[in-house]
Amino acid sequence: MRAIRGIWHWRGNPLRRRTDRWEAWLALGAALLIAVGAPAAGWFAGRAAHGALLTTVRLQRHERRPVWATVTRPASGTRVVPDPDTSVPHPGHPRVLARWAGPDGGPRSGEVATPRPVRAGERFRLWTDAHGRPAPPPMDEGTAGTHAGLAGAGAAVAFGGLVEGARRLAVRQLMVRRFRRWDAAWERAGQDWGRADAGS
Template identity: 65%
Template sequence: MRAMAGMWRWRRNPLRRRTDRIEAWVALTAALLITLGAPSVGWLTGQAAHGALLETVRLQHAQRHLVWVTVDRLVSRTPLDPDPETSSERDAHRRVIARWTAYDGSLHTGRLASPRPVEPGERFRIWTDHGGRVMPRPMDVSTAGTHAVLAGLGAAAAAGGLIEGGRRLAVWRLRVRRYRRWDEEWERAGQDWGRAGAGS
């Protein structure tokens, strides 16, 4: 509030230059755009992203199906790896050859990663498309909402950054112009300005 009062008094100051007035208007415009424009951009982007992601959720749930697979055999186990950073031992217990019936009734056999250690004959569920190809789990509504919020926040931050970048560029151009005018005025004043007996 004190800054606003100072700006209000500054507008009547006789030392105020035209570039000062332009700089103040640029700052005010940028503040309004950041305060009102950036959240609006974020909200609109989030809404658009949420709509698109909900459509993706709907399509994925329509095109992917949970089916039961039966383990035929385990994939040959690799030797124990002493490095705790690798997961070869864990993966060796979870790689299996299994068979399943797709949503369209076709039979499939393939190598899969099981969600837990299993033995031959055990069953677990996987996601497949209509033709039986293994697919990732479909996106759920809460994940879509989270992604939409992140997209909105990112768009708002990007809009705010662009506005602030534009303000800084405009202020920099005004300063360059101001310094150029000062240089021109100093050249017009001459080298001996202010000396005694130089006619000033």
């Protein structure tokens, strides 16, 4: 709206310069692009991310399975275990040495994190991958939807920032051109500016 008012204001003004008109049209074009393009970019990016994440959810559900693991003994200390879905460190779960059965029925063992404090001989649920190695639980559809929404919002903001950045660069070029014309006008005025016999 501000850009439209600017164009209308300069429409019949005798002091209007060509760069003023271009600047107003640039503002209007950028506003329209942001109003229409940013939501569209966010929607397309969010939809693409959601589809990719749902494929990941289905793949993880197919490859990962919960098994019963038996604690052999506690491991030394408690560690910080990063969440693979968010890549944000959080206070670690107790870690123990445990044994469990692999997909082929063979024994597996190793140091794993437990969802709660456990003692030697206790059993707990452990997620494993297709090879029987410990793995995080599969991503759920709610988490996939949240990540897709964040991706869409990020794409919309990035599109708006890109358009606004391009507009500012164009306005900067217009200002440079305007200052050059002013300098040229002052050069033409020369040393006669303000003299009584200069015909000014």
